[in-house]
Amino acid sequence: MTKEGMTIAQAADLLGVSTRTIRRYIKSGKIQAELVPGSFGEEYRIYEIPSDLKKEDEEDLSLQTIQTPVQFMDVVRELHEKNLALAAQLGAATEKIKQMESQLKMLNAPGDNTPDKAPKKGWFERLWQKLGWTEKA
Structure with missing residues (x-):
């Protein structure tokens, strides 16, 4: 330095x-x-x-030397546990995305297109109406 x-x-x-x-x-x-x-x-x-x-070599897995099968299995077990935790997080995130997609589809759902009904409103107009921000037509 x-x-x-x-x-x-x-x-x-x-x-x-x-x-x-x-x-x-x-x-x-x-x-x-x-x-x-x-x-x-x-x-x-x-x-x-x-x-x-400062980094200590014994805490860093990449710097460890694996000398016995037991050490190897410990490293594999630790990596497997991390993999399972990440897979659970990914599953939860995927489920949340699916929920949000279904909510979005509900906002964009086509209304009845029969002639006696009023013309279809935009998703934002339907949302405002649902929330009571505008008068119902």
């Missing part, structure tokens, strides 16, 4: 997090930073990264 300090991007690369996370750390006081004049306005410079924020 130079005496000019690190930029937010350099600190993010060093910690293996996003630049937004570094900005949150600065705002919360986890990282001390100083505003200095830059070529496009003021920018943060970070002179020291606290040791408690």
Whole structure:
């Protein structure tokens, strides 16, 4: 690190997090930073990264060496659990989308086109009428 300090991007690369996370750390006081004049306005410079924020190799799965079948099965089990959790989230999101699509179809549902009925109103007019924002025709 130079005496000019690190930029937010350099600190993010060093910690293996996003630049937004570094900005949150600065705002919360986890990282001390100083505003200095830059070529496009003021920018943060970070002179020291606290040791408690630095990545530890034993917590990062990608840096672990799998030496026994038991370790391999533990990693597979952990990944399987994460996969199941993500699948449940995807299922819930899919169901919510289907509900919203059916609500949208109800708003766009064609009315009776018989000659004795009034001409079809737009979806927004039907919605306003349903909510009581306009007089019923």
